[in-house]
Amino acid sequence: MAVNLAAPRAEDLLSVAGVQLGVAMAGVKKAGRKDLLVMRLAPGTALAGVFTRNTFCAAPVVLARKHMKNDVRALVVNTGNANAGTGADGIKRALQVCEALAGHIGCNPEEVLPFSTGVIMEPLPAERIIAALPKALLAKSDWLAAAEAIMTTDTVPKAFSKKVRLSRGAVCVSGIAKGAGMIRPDMATMLGFIATDARLSRAKLQAMLERIAERSFNCISVDGDTSTNDSLILAATGAGASPSTARDALKLEAGITDVARHLAQAIVRDGEGATKFVTVRVERGRSRDECRKVAYAIAHSPLVKTAFFASDPNLGRILAAIGNTGVDLGKLSLYLDEFPVATGAGRHGSYREEQGAAAMRKPEITVRVVLNRGSAEATVWTCDFSYDYVKINAEYRT
Amino acid sequence: MAVNLAAPRAEDLLSVAGVQLGVAMAGVKKAGRKDLLVMRLAPGTALAGVFTRNTFCAAPVVLARKHMKNDVRALVVNTGNANAGTGADGIKRALQVCEALAGHIGCNPEEVLPFSTGVIMEPLPAERIIAALPKALLAKSDWLAAAEAIMTTDTVPKAFSKKVRLSRGAVCVSGIAKGAGMIRPDMATMLGFIATDARLSRAKLQAMLERIAERSFNCISVDGDTSTNDSLILAATGAGASPSTARDALKLEAGITDVARHLAQAIVRDGEGATKFVTVRVERGRSRDECRKVAYAIAHSPLVKTAFFASDPNLGRILAAIGNTGVDLGKLSLYLDEFPVATGAGRHGSYREEQGAAAMRKPEITVRVVLNRGSAEATVWTCDFSYDYVKINAEYRT
Numbered sequence: 090m091a092v093n094l095a096a097p098r099a100e101d102l103l104s105v106a107g108v109q110l111g112v113a114m115a116g117v118k119k120a121g122r123k124d125l126l127v128m129r130l131a132p133g134t135a136l137a138g139v140f141t142r143n144t145f146c147a148a149p150v151v152l153a154r155k156h157m158k159n160d161v162r163a164l165v166v167n168t169g170n171a172n173a174g175t176g177a178d179g180i181k182r183a184l185q186v187c188e189a190l191a192g193h194i195g196c197n198p199e200e201v202l203p204f205s206t207g208v209i210m211e212p213l214p215a216e217r218i219i220a221a222l223p224k225a226l227l228a229k230s231d232w233l234a235a236a237e238a239i240m241t242t243d244t245v246p247k248a249f250s251k252k253v254r255l256s257r258g259a260v261c262v263s264g265i266a267k268g269a270g271m272i273r274p275d276m277a278t279m280l281g282f283i284a285t286d287a288r289l290s291r292a293k294l295q296a297m298l299e300r301i302a303e304r305s306f307n308c309i310s311v312d313g314d315t316s317t318n319d320s321l322i323l324a325a326t327g328a329g330a331s332p333s334t335a336r337d338a339l340k341l342e343a344g345i346t347d348v349a350r351h352l353a354q355a356i357v358r359d360g361e362g363a364t365k366f367v368t369v370r371v372e373r374g375r376s377r378d379e380c381r382k383v384a385y386a387i388a389h390s391p392l393v394k395t396a397f398f399a400s401d402p403n404l405g406r407i408l409a410a411i412g413n414t415g416v417d418l419g420k421l422s423l424y425l426d427e428f429p430v431a432t433g434a435g436r437h438g439s440y441r442e443e444q445g446a447a448a449m450r451k452p453e454i455t456v457r458v459v460l461n462r463g464s465a466e467a468t469v470w471t472c473d474f475s476y477d478y479v480k481i482n483a484e485y486r487t
Numbered sequence: 488m489a490v491n492l493a494a495p496r497a498e499d500l501l502s503v504a505g506v507q508l509g510v511a512m513a514g515v516k517k518a519g520r521k522d523l524l525v526m527r528l529a530p531g532t533a534l535a536g537v538f539t540r541n542t543f544c545a546a547p548v549v550l551a552r553k554h555m556k557n558d559v560r561a562l563v564v565n566t567g568n569a570n571a572g573t574g575a576d577g578i579k580r581a582l583q584v585c586e587a588l589a590g591h592i593g594c595n596p597e598e599v600l601p602f603s604t605g606v607i608m609e610p611l612p613a614e615r616i617i618a619a620l621p622k623a624l625l626a627k628s629d630w631l632a633a634a635e636a637i638m639t640t641d642t643v644p645k646a647f648s649k650k651v652r653l654s655r656g657a658v659c660v661s662g663i664a665k666g667a668g669m670i671r672p673d674m675a676t677m678l679g680f681i682a683t684d685a686r687l688s689r690a691k692l693q694a695m696l697e698r699i700a701e702r703s704f705n706c707i708s709v710d711g712d713t714s715t716n717d718s719l720i721l722a723a724t725g726a727g728a729s730p731s732t733a734r735d736a737l738k739l740e741a742g743i744t745d746v747a748r749h750l751a752q753a754i755v756r757d758g759e760g761a762t763k764f765v766t767v768r769v770e771r772g773r774s775r776d777e778c779r780k781v782a783y784a785i786a787h788s789p790l791v792k793t794a795f796f797a798s799d800p801n802l803g804r805i806l807a808a809i810g811n812t813g814v815d816l817g818k819l820s821l822y823l824d825e826f827p828v829a830t831g832a833g834r835h836g837s838y839r840e841e842q843g844a845a846a847m848r849k850p851e852i853t854v855r856v857v858l859n860r861g862s863a864e865a866t867v868w869t870c871d872f873s874y875d876y877v878k879i880n881a882e883y884r885t
Binding site for chain 2: 145177395398404414417418435436479483
């Protein structure tokens, strides 16, 4: 039961010139569900990517990082199997899929990026994926179907589009993402794919994506576990306008950030077992790192997360979580939504338990921590910790 | 339902000459339960203590740290209210309790150490505690009753005794502890009190306690949340023998460590919602810090902890948790109990799912990570993450 998150409507999603999407049912883990996505990119498309920093990263991440250097012509994404912890055999199987797809579309295997998500340490059934490729190459561009084809424990497909008006004409930005657990991206989330028809150099695109990831996917946490397969890709096909002024560049980056943030927040809203969407905002810290440390201390505390689930304004747990970072709390102010609830010395004089209870009952809660030690700030989006989180993860493989 | 943990039998607990214990029902939070403990110490007792590093530490911790410098004559411990996040008023109320107890036993208030555990950010009902002091001063020395009087969400009282034979005679070591949630001690656990009749200087005792804490309470985690009230106290009354040789000193330290470790493990066995007791042993790392980082990454991962709960040998989650530390896994070997299950490259050749399933079904599991990068090692004890953890913490204040 996602928090304030409906499935996107097909008519709200914009095609991106230069991008072709197709999906198929390969039966990777279960029969009868979309689990394969092929995204073809027009020649000349610039591509940027950020990947997990988990040292136990998956075979497709290793290959995608390597193949990124070439002119990429297609992405191939399967769900149901992460091809992680599979060693040299995993690399071989991922390459087989790249080779098969390259054969169909007439490019080099090194111009295909593979992505996988699902269970870890099971051999990738490459032959089933390869058999389903022709079907995935037939289909039309349908961003909603693409979003559905990459879901695992997600309950809602995640896709978002935006039109950005540049001085030489409008460009489209469309993106999809998946992820509900093992979410605490260090570079990007589980899987996110964003495309635009804007024209941008590869170097500019990569720098832009890194800034965007910092303000979107790298600000979310469901359970503090960074995935082995995290990948975020941004493709610019160049079929549309190019940003010709500094203002254009800023508008385009803001538009893509908006799509990325929408997708990142959708992952939290659909976090495993989530019943609350929580924004943790830390202000006036000494550095962004300090603010992020405090925000994640709150976002990762099982005691704070179960209190959100219970709609319990248990301020002590929030303050204890902050105190664990070692940051000086002498000048701290803590707010739940608009209510000042506590300071470093204890309860705020005006605070009444009903205020906290009212804030905690809402499906969307903002926790604001003002450190009064400097001028940096950071925001993290997270969800609560419910019976269903335990249930989903205790039963994942059974 | 604690994991392999029965309540201690009164007859197994040893009196410590120079220590008098008394308990009472002060009605701090609920009526009709033991919630107050007074531990009187004979003149000349040496005392050592380690405390939480949480910067949001409680009023009693502030006072106990300060009063430690004096010749301590009594400890006063209440449960039901942590007196944390209560500012100057909290300090005042804790001092009132010290003053009242000092009046009864004829010492200075600065020779009394106060301790509190329970809900955070509620005013301490000092008057109720003060009213119950005479009752707590009447009672006999009963370590089991003392352990019961400091319980919060604990389901089993935690006490342990040991006799250590030194060259000049035997000494006794008895200790009690409490804690079930908000457990990831940074200096000590929620509350632990150990006493011995051995004779030791205060400086030696403090150094010994710091070493002991590192190998006992500082090696456990239930939920990764460090409490605001963590305190571990070691008292040596000197009524018995003093260690007169280096071998005596080692034997005594080993004996006290044994008591401390038993109590620390009892906290994990009785961890909130725990159904499994898990030993995470990391070997052959570059440093003890590296080994501890890896061990805690496993012990704190909600995905790993829910897999333990489900008896699911989900190796990928363990490897992903290790990978998140950034430590090179190239030469890694992973074992579940005695079975080699994985290497950095993936599944171990000989591993069969039944082996992992058999290991995970047991109530006590050892996860052994051999990094093959150095010669350091570390062990952490933790428990699983169950529906009941969420239930206990979602309903704690309701």
